[in-house]
Amino acid sequence: KNEVEQSPQNLTAQEGEFITINCSYSVGISALHWLQQHPGGGIVSLFMLSSGKKKHGRLIATINIQEKHSSLHITASHPRDSAVYICAVVPQGGSEKLVFGKGMKLTVNP
Amino acid sequence: ETGVTQTPRHLVMGMTNKKSLKCEQHLGHNAMYWYKQSAKKPLELMFVYNFKEQTENNSVPSRFSPECPNSSHLFLHLHTLQPEDSALYLCASSRTELGAGSGNTIYFGEGSWLTVV
Numbered sequence: 001k002n003e004v005e006q007s008p009q010n011l012t013a014q015e016g017e018f019i020t021i022n023c024s025y026s027v028g029i030s031a032l033h034w035l036q037q038h039p040g041g042g043i044v045s046l047f048m049l050s051s052g053k054k055k056h057g058r059l060i061a062t063i064n065i066q067e068k069h070s071s072l073h074i075t076a077s078h079p080r081d082s083a084v085y086i087c088a089v090v091p092q093g094g095s096e097k098l099v100f101g102k103g104m105k106l107t108v109n110p
Numbered sequence: 111e112t113g114v115t116q117t118p119r120h121l122v123m124g125m126t127n128k129k130s131l132k133c134e135q136h137l138g139h140n141a142m143y144w145y146k147q148s149a150k151k152p153l154e155l156m157f158v159y160n161f162k163e164q165t166e167n168n169s170v171p172s173r174f175s176p177e178c179p180n181s182s183h184l185f186l187h188l189h190t191l192q193p194e195d196s197a198l199y200l201c202a203s204s205r206t207e208l209g210a211g212s213g214n215t216i217y218f219g220e221g222s223w224l225t226v227v
């Protein structure tokens with residue numbers, strides 16, 4: 001079982017919808033990253049969280065350390081948001097290496 | 111544009127060939143990483159370099175040989191690969207090796223798609 005689980009694995013939405021992507025992890029962490037990977041392969045870092053909530057444009061990321069859960073919300077989704085969204089955690093007390101989830105493929109249709 | 115550049119973007123090689131992947135970062139970072147991404151699997155860390163010194167080799171077969179001549183450049187030398195090595199190879203960098211968990215962001219390149227035939 002992967003230490004980082006993402007759900008759903010695939011999601012198709014209509015333009016304008018509010019989207020939530022979930023990430024659960026099983027270990028204590030010092031930080032959690034949300035990453036976006038476009039079809040060409042390149043990965044962009046969206047957020048790094050250790051507590052609370054962060055917002056950037058139409059994206060909001062939240063984390064609940066006690067429940068070992070994080071969510072990425074996309075408001076007013078757009079076809080250009082279509083990508084794979086990857087959650088990655090840095091386990092506490094370890095070697096500070098990122099542990100990745102398998103990613104969630106989002107398709108936003110016009 | 112993330113500031114991390116990988117070449118080539120696509121590579122097809124035979125099992126007896128020798129080729130290299132190149133990564134360059136213009137961010138002034140001191141830590142660089144190679145990751146492997148296979149279909150339907152999470153990213154796997156392969157190697158970490160911090161200030162040009164290798165600090166992590168995640169049990170990678172010797173047919174993959176990294177080289178870090180300076181803090182801005184990272185190579186992955188490939189020889190006698192197997193078809194199962196076909197994957198997307200991603201380079202990344204961060205300000206320091208502890209950057210991923212210590213308040214710093216990790217920056218990825220666009221990746222090199224490798225096909226071994």
